Amino acid sequence: MKKIKKLNLINILGKCIVSFALIVTTLSVNTACVFIAHQSKLPESAKELQKF
Amino acid sequence: MFITQVDKLTKALIDRKIITVDNREIINYGLSTGIELILNLITTLTIGLILNMVLESIVFVVSFAYIRVYAGGYHLNKATNCYLISNGIVALVLLTVMMTPKESMASISLILLSISIPIILQFAPIGTRNKPLSCHEKYYFRQKVFIYMSIELIIIFFLLLFGMITSAFLVSLGIFVSSVLIVIATYKQSSILEN
Numbered sequence: 108m109k110k111i112k113k114l115n116l117i118n119i120l121g122k123c124i125v126s127f128a129l130i131v132t133t134l135s136v137n138t139a140c141v142f143i144a145h146q147s148k149l150p151e152s153a154k155e156l157q158k159f
Numbered sequence: 160m161f162i163t164q165v166d167k168l169t170k171a172l173i174d175r176k177i178i179t180v181d182n183r184e185i186i187n188y189g190l191s192t193g194i195e196l197i198l199n200l201i202t203t204l205t206i207g208l209i210l211n212m213v214l215e216s217i218v219f220v221v222s223f224a225y226i227r228v229y230a231g232g233y234h235l236n237k238a239t240n241c242y243l244i245s246n247g248i249v250a251l252v253l254l255t256v257m258m259t260p261k262e263s264m265a266s267i268s269l270i271l272l273s274i275s276i277p278i279i280l281q282f283a284p285i286g287t288r289n290k291p292l293s294c295h296e297k298y299y300f301r302q303k304v305f306i307y308m309s310i311e312l313i314i315i316f317f318l319l320l321f322g323m324i325t326s327a328f329l330v331s332l333g334i335f336v337s338s339v340l341i342v343i344a345t346y347k348q349s350s351i352l353e354n
Binding site (some may be wrong): 130 | 177178181186188195203220227229235286292295300
């Protein structure tokens with residue numbers, strides 16, 4: 108039971124991390140630059156996230 | 160920064176079937192950029208805390224970010240250098256605010272704005288080597304720059320009107336720093352084209 112709960116928690120945490128990464132990539136695609144972070148090369152596949 | 164750690168984390172997410180291999184690059188990019196952003200924001204707040212100017216550091220970063228994200232500008236090649244320079248700028252701005260006499264802040268703000276507004280109107284937005292802008296993107300971002308700069312100018316007007324001179328000075332500094340980074344990027348691009 109404890110193991111299942113732990114696995115669920117890891118999955119939820121993983122999904123949160125993925126959501127955070129997706130938000131950051133979407134913001135980066137829809138702006139000219141990341142304001143106070145290093146501008147690394149944007150992956151081609153990220154262009155799908157462009158909203159305009 | 161943190162490329163190896165982020166790579167390991169993404170691999171673990173794939174192993175747990177939370178993401179697919181196709182999304183690996185997007186997640187990798189988002190995580191590494193996100194971690195850098197958080198680290199930068201924490202350092203900025205720490206600098207603000209050390210100088211006893213937390214609110215001032217927030218006002219500066221927000222006003223700078225609003226223009227910077229759509230106007231673009233100079234970026235360093237290495238993430239570590241970017242981190243050091245970004246936070247160096249924040250410290251320098253806060254020290255400038257600390258040392259400037261309050262009675263001259265309004266006039267300095269007007270001087271800074273009269274220098275930076277024409278620069279932004281002339282050159283923004285500007286892409287970088289890692290993120291070149293298409294014609295469509297340039298048109299879209301230019302419109303956004305106009306909107307956000309107008310909003311910031313209105314805010315400065317009201318801050319001056321209500322006697323919040325330090326905040327008005329900080330917003331002006333945000334616009335000014337953005338314009339300086341645009342000038343550096345434009346100069347770098349023109350020197351590359353000449354060579």
